Amino acid sequence: FFEMKKQILIICLVVVLLVTGGLLFCYFYGQEGHVKHAERTIGSSEHFTKDELNMAADFITEYFRQNFKGCKLQSLTFDEQRSERAKGNNYNSPDTVVLFSDFNVYPTSGTPENYAKKNHDFNWILRRVENGVNGWELLTWGY
Structure with a gap:
């Protein structure tokens, strides 16, 4: 028994x-990318309104949620001086903006172990367009 x-x-x-x-x-x-507790810092701009920049940040947040599975967005930042420097010659248009993010990549997301870290200064380059999502089109992203 x-x-x-x-x-x-x-x-x-x-x-x-x-x-x-x-x-x-x-x-x-x-699961999708984690975005719920991401800190957002949107500085002032001579070229864009606060609403336009927040819509650009919304666009990036949604893109991250859908496409960065197993990652956690820590922060999303716009600083006009950094943005202008990051544009370089390739994206030097008055309708182009660069936002910066920090996020964590977890080893469970299917990435190699050496990518399981915090990624700093990940750039998001967007262009203001009339028919884009939230008025923006993603041109490129990365380091």
Whole structure:
């Protein structure tokens, strides 16, 4: 009788571990990018209104949520001087803006272990357009 109880207990523990493992797998591999608690800092601009810059930040936040699975957006920042410097010659248009983000990449997101870190100064280059999402079009992103 004691041996049967022991077997039932072991089976129950295995089932609990399998269910827990399955839930953790679904949680880390099946979710969208985390954006809920991202800090947003939007400075003033001579070229764009505060609303336009917030719509650009909304665009980036939604893009991140949909496309950066297993990552967590920490901050999204606009600073006009940094933005102008980051444009360089390739994107030097009055309708172009650069925003900067920090985010975490988790090893569970399917990335190699050496990418599991905080990424600083990740650039998002957008152009103001009439028919874009929130009035913006993403030109490129990266370092």
